Amino acid sequence: MSARLRWLVVLAVLVTLGVPLAILFLRSHERVTHTEHLPPQGEASYNPLYVLGQALRADGITAHSSPRLDLQRMPLQPGDTVVLLQDSADVPPPIAQSLLQWVERGGHLLLRTPPLAGDDDTVQGPLLDALGVDTEYYDSACKPFHIADDPGHSEFCSGRRFGVDAPDGIRVEREWGDDEGLVFARLRKGAGTVDVLSDMEFLKGTPRPFDADDAKDSLADGLHDTAHRDLTRYVLEPNYAKGTMWLIYGSRPPTLWSRIFYQGWPVWVPLLLALLGWLWQRAQRFGSPLPAPASERRSLLEHVRASGEHLLRYGKAPLLYDAVRRAFLARLRRRAPTAAALTGEAQVHAIATLLQWPHSRVQTALQAPASQDVAGLRDRIRLLIQMRNLL
Known part of the structure; x- marks a missing residue:
């Protein structure tokens, strides 16, 4: 048999076997597109205002994020906005006084009331005291927030409501609430404004922990919700596009050791097992193979x-x-x-x-x-x- 004939036979056999197999595969399989939602990575994993900062930058606004309020590294100017997601009770009196003086020159400050701590002795801090905000006798309750796309929406369900008794030099410009207390108040001080909110969950990009089984629901809150985007645009209105947005998210990024422990375990666990195995192999035998010498019978x-x-x-x-x-x-x-x-x-x-x-x-x-x-x-x-x- 010549080489040409031999190759023709091989090709015929391949075609005879390949065509039925290809037909069977195409009939028994179907192309399906599946979207996999991955957990947040990098800064998005610890900064709840990360999505807000990205949205502001996409809109041409300068935005800076920081874990803590540090006025020495924040050159605040009239027209700037400070979103203080950090607990305002942690702000010392000198810093609170400096913030109010900056607001009086034309700044815009957003802050929230202290979170519910399970006791009645919650300290609200000097900043809220200077604004005349009282949270002592108020609890948490949802407030309906109806828009055209979502008429059954509610907000401020996890925050502490409050009341306002504005001192001299501060005027209540707008307020939103009911008989159970306020959930939002806009105070005018000098040339600037202070917005006090019951909570800021609507500003967060991923307010709930990521769940792979419920990935779509974990992205349904925060700025992914139309109602939240409208409310965020409303509370940022006074100095929007006039200056810099300072986003104080009040948390710290995970340390290097925590990242190594929780995210690097596929590397250090095998290395640890290999080290233990090597130590077990190299370890000398403990004890003596000979019996111990007989001790004295009487003590x-x-x-x-x-x-x-x-x-x-x-x-x-x-x-x-x-x-x-x-x-x-x-x-x-x-x-x-x-x-x-x-x-x-x-x-x-x-x-x-x-x-x-x-x-x-x-x-x-x-x-x-x-x-x-x-x-x-x-x-x-x-x-x-x-x-x-x-x-």
């Missing part, structure tokens, strides 16, 4: 007990009593020399007074028992040991 305590039993068996019980009595008198001379210097009844009376024991009990303990009175010996030794421990 010191056994010798002392055997000596005492020997003296007791051969009528030498007074020697045991004298040893315990001498130990008691030795400690008595160290702790109460005056009582130890006495003799007879005077000594018995002094020891009974010192230990607050009955006179007869001390006298019994200091009298030597008969040589054959084993029960009396044990009782007197027990009393002497108790008296010695009490000194």
